[in-house]
Amino acid sequence: MGAEVDDVGDEELITAWGLLHEALRAVDPKLLRGVDPGGGDMSIPWFEVLIRLQRSPGHRLPMNQLARHASLSSGGFTKLADRLERKGYVKREACPDDRRVVYAQLTPAGLEVAEYARAKHVQLLREHVLGVLGSAEVRQFAELARTLRDRSAPE
Template sequence: MESMTTASTGGPRWLSDEEQSVWRAYLQATTLLEDHLDRQLQRDAGMPHIYYGLLVQLAQAPRRQMRMTQLAKDVKITRSRLSHAVARLERNGWVRREDCPSDKRGQNAVLTEEGYEMLSRSAPGHVRAVRQAMFDRLTPEQVRSFGEIMQVIATGLEPDGTDADLPWLR
């Protein structure tokens, strides 16, 4: 690919063979990991991984509640997708919505006691799946390096302006 155009001619900087290999390994690993965790949670808790993540965010929030807009931002999903997910979690009795007292247009998502209990029952199996799929395969040095690498990537992708096209703003 590099012979097609080069950076010196103003064209794209094609990935080297090593970079292409790393990129494909990353895509394969993240796809397989997400599928692995999704299947485990569907089997053991009857919910997809994204819903589990929402319950975790709410469990860790003060008074087990968050503004819907903040929850969408923290989980990195669109407000529409969050609304659909919270509706399903509400039907399961795990979350309820409440009007936000400080903003009449806003709503809070609140983790119910039943939702907290579901999360508590689901967490041991989920952490076993995460350990088995990722951390048990890595040395302590690899875990440290992986964390540093992911932080560099996440920091570089964080927006620096309010007009960015971000999922939670859609």
């Protein structure tokens, strides 16, 4: 371990990690206010799935990949996908090359909701994150978060 690692004490490290969690718990609810065009509250996993699909080629991804990204169990994600399908936002599509793979794909109504939610979310991010931290700090935070995520990914 280098000096930059050894000079951080246990309490400082615990405090830094705790502050990150506290900041996320404080900001997260603010970032979902009004993103549901129906006026209800959209859950974080619901929002995550819609946005990931909206940003993906063909607006579709394998369901197991979506479950992993939304940090849901297979059963939990199936229930969420069922609700999204009942709302008419998502449809399931079998993979023609691999019967084990099922895709979730945004419907036109789902794409419309996802685009509305994304635009509102960006507005809230600009207010509650960019407006508080500034552009250089947002870029630095993204770089740090990416490094931590990539180095912590399962092997």
